[in-house]
Amino acid sequence: MAASEVCGELNSAFCVLPSTSPRLGLLKLVSSTRTLASALLTRLATTRTPPLRSLSTAAKLPQHTTTTAAASHRLATTAAHLRSFATTASAAMPPVPKPEQRYDLVVVGGGSGAMGMSRRAASYGINVCVIEEDGRLGGTCVNVGCVPKKLMRHAADQAEALRSRDAYVRRLNGIYDRNLEKDKVTYISGHAQLTGPKSVRVTLRNEDGSFNTQSPVEITTDRIVIATGGRPVIPSDKDIPGASLGIDSDGFFALREQPKLVAVVGAGYIAVEFAGVFNTLGSETGLLIRHDTFLRPFDSVIAETLQGGPLTIHTDNGEPFEVDCLLWAIGRRPNTDNLGLDAAGIET
Structure with missing residues (x-):
């Protein structure tokens, strides 16, 4: 049966179908007589490794880039941004008035020592002048030393933290276990x-x-x-054919490769949060919603602000677009199955 024929028979919000193509999947929004939108998804072949993308550059990395190489690429890009930031006096600070001809104290240099010396001297009421040829105050530490170095190290640490994520979670599991034991609570x-x-x-x-x-x-x-808490909701394949081709918010943490193109279905805070995460990582992200806006229970200013951001919002426009990953974030249900309530x- 053709995709258009299947979608035409559906009364649900989305239609998701598998594909025989080994390339990227296709998520297509089509009109429906009883719903705002229908969707058609075909899945990326499991053997394909989607390229990682740097947030700050459109250049693509090699097909099988490792996490370490990706982090190095991101660091190199960040360094380029630092080199291009405030490299001249006019860019670093506003124009200053013509200097006076005489001062009680002249400090040559604009680093941390000069800052401390000049400000303390000025606090005693004397007329102080600081002269810095670089055009940027703060010296080596602020401009090309401690501060940017720590920022670069933080980026590298994030890549390392991602690799040790599961170990960190297991450590927290152990802490909860020991806390129960310490308080003499039996754990089964x-x-x-x-x-x-x-x-x-x-x-x-x-x-x-x-x-x-x-x-x-x-x-x-x-x-x-x-x-017992709750778990994410994924529509059944009976309600939406092919819905199981997508993942839920739990499945996000099982991803081993960064998808290049992502569609997040949902209008709540979980959907918006995951869309923001994917977008920040560099994935081209679309947010699919049934109503006219998202975060409806929240302040309207929040929704209006987010709509002005870099995310592409897709409603009932009938335009098809390709995705590597479909994430369902349409709600949660309580974990009360087989509890014998x-x-x-x-x-x-």
């Missing part, structure tokens, strides 16, 4: 199912991540608190 890793108002059956989790369904543990208690007399 497993799936809980209520069997009554004051009883819980626990299916223990094995070290390999599987569950031991053969030997559940029965626990009794005076009170039960449900604090009915057995405890809890209605949902």
Whole structure:
């Protein structure tokens, strides 16, 4: 069946279909009689490595650029920006009036020592003059030393932090574990199912991540608190054909390559946040929304300000565009599946 025929039969907001093409996917917005927009997505072949892009340059890196090489490229680009910043007196500071002919104290140089000396001397009421030929105050540390060096080091640290992200998260997991132990709170890793108002059956989790369904543990208690949180919503393939080709906000953290072109579906703060992250990393990002604006529960000034930013907002315009990644951020649902709430007399 042709894509146009499928989309024509849909009543949902989006239509997502797989593709036989090994190239970039295609996300196409088309009109629908009962919805604001429909979407057509075809997925990038898994063997293709999308190029990394620097935020500050349109030049593309080699096809199989490593994280370290990408960081070096970003550092080199940043250095070029630093070299082009305020290199002349006119660019660094406004014009000064014609100097007087006599001063009580003349300080030659405009670095940290000169700044401290001249300001302290002026505090005693004397007439002080500072002469700096470079046109930029602050000296070596501020202009070509400590400050820009630390900024460059921070960029390098970010690349290293990305590689050690999972280890950092595991460290936090361990801290939570030790805090419970320190406060004498018993921790059980497993799936809980209520069997009554004051009883819980626990299916223990094995070290390999599987569950031991053969030997559940029965626990009794005076009170039960449900604090299971929630998870992202992805439309079913039945409601939106091909919806599973996209990822949710959890899947974002499993990405191993930076997608070049991204479509984020949603109008809430999670969608806007992830769109901003992708855009900052250098991905060309589109935000797909059903209504006339996003962040509707928030102050309208926020939405108006964001609309003036670099993100491309796509509504019901019928224009197709290609993407490497589709991220669903259309809401969350509570983690209450198979908890046995009915057995405890809890209605949902």
